[in-house]
Amino acid sequence: MIKILFLEDEPTISDVTTEYMKMQNYEVFQVENGEEAIELIKKVNFDLAILDIMVPKVTGIEVLEYIKLNRPQMATIMLTALGDEQTQLKAFNLLADDFVVKPFSPLLLLKRIEAILRRVIKNDNLKIAEKGISIHDESYQAFYNQKSLNLTLTEFLLLQILIKEPNRVFTRDILISRIFNEDYYTNDRTIDAHVKNLRKKLPKNYIKTVTGVGYQFNMEEA
Template sequence: MIKILFLEDEPNILEVTNEYMKMQGYDVTCVSNGEDAIEMLKKDNFNLAILDIMVPKVTGLEVLEYINENKKDMATIMLTALGDEQTQLKAFNLKTDDYVIKPFSPLLLLKRIEAVLRRSLTEKNIDNDNNEFYIDDKTYQGYYMGRSLNLTLSEFLLLQTLMKEPNRVFNREQLIMKIFNEDYISSDRIIDAHVKNLRKKLPHNYIKTVIGVGYQFNKEGI
């Protein structure tokens, strides 16, 4: 699962953006000041850091400088109300991957995240099509690097359905019919629970949430 460090001190922006990222299956850690951001970077590894510049204690640019010196493989997006050329140049000189000016659309930020992660994974020569992840229709199981993912039957059938038509977006009712036929009569939110559990077991973010519709298999795994 893709891990994102999100540094933002405005509560409304933090809450809304965090929810959008989580709906896309990202594992998000939120902090509201630069000191906490650096502490989290010392404790854990992240694929991407989204950094507001004007935050308490230590600025986002200083956190970016720490990443540039200590976490060279991590992708970064600067998120700020400062749109002046000098600030942007300073961020890019510190090798940020992108720069988003407030106010912004959470949906557009998600697209920026996808683009930055795609470039980052490509530069690291990570080939998601050859990572030895596959499902076996005979054993009703998924495997990664030779190890079973320990999928339940419902999780396997859900994953199998999405993988067979990767360009199709399935709504919850369609997925219920594929998994349970007509035997299931309770809430369609059971699909959300299965997706949540699957995301914990899969090696990459293969299940994409299409907001307002349902779910789709994401071959790129980001």
Template sequence: MIRILFLEDEPTIQDVTAEYMKMKNYDVTCVKDAKEALYKIKNDKYDLAVLDINVPKGSGLDVLEYIKSSNSSTATIMLTALGDEETQIRAFNMNADDYVVKPFSPILLLKRIEAVLRRTINQNSEVLKKDGLFIKDDSYEVYYNNVSLKLTLSEFLLLQTLMKEPQRAFTREQLILRIFDDEYCGNDRIIDAHVKNIRKKLPKNYIKTVNGIGYQFNKEA
């Protein structure tokens, strides 16, 4: 599941906007001041930070500066009631991914979030597939329409192998080597069991059986 840190000190805006985010199946952590936001960023991992600039105990720009200076992959969207060009330019000069001026529509913010996540997913994930299916190599997760499919590590590695080389049909033995290296001594039919479990978790049949060989990523799904 996509994780979002939401820094906003106005309770009504925070509550309403967070509910909209949760309706899109985002995992939202809400904080009310810059100090708490910095603590969360330093001690946990987020895909996106939505940061109000004018908050207590610092500024959203302080949080943005930390995210960028720490080489974090967390994307950023800045919120502020200040519509002046100088503040916007300052945020963009600090490499903010987007900027939304208050008052804003929660639905518009959701669209901005989707756009930013699409860009950052393309940059940070080695494999991206059509129809909302993509993998994140760094966190060993598979998502469909921003919802984690909860694959096991072996299932993830199997699907990752097939997605990386969609033109290739893999034998069971080849897949075992990709998943277990030389450590597995059991029956190669374990691959069939993993494929069966993956198919149950995927919204479409993205794994094709190749008779007499093994399995291949199904580009027609």
């Protein structure tokens, strides 16, 4: 599941926008000040941070600076009522991915989130390809350094799902629904068995178990 850090000190904006994001199945962590944001960043591997600039204690710009020094892979959207050019340039000079001026439409913010996450996923897939793993959708084959991994159909579909959204944690139920026909009876143990067999054929530990949730493509190995 995509994890989003949302730094916003106005309760109504924070709660309403968070509900919109949760409707898209994002896991949202709400904080009201920059100190709380930095403490969470130290503990949680976020995919995206949405940062209001004018917040108590530590500003959103200072949080952005911390992210770029310590979590450079994290995408960022700056959110503020300040629409002046100087503030926007400062955010972009710190390599913020986007800048949204209040008041804003939650629906348009969701579209900006989708666009940024698509870029992040595309970049991750390029990194995976550079490391030697490739997926050929038309032939249902997977290769490592141009050598076939000799996967079964189920193993291929598992790898295909995980590798195309490497930031996402897939529950076993989602994997079952995507791989198997509705008439085919299966359960969590079946998925676990296929994952075990797939791992044996992969050259590295590319499949990460997320305890209590499911599986994710392991970008650390890629």
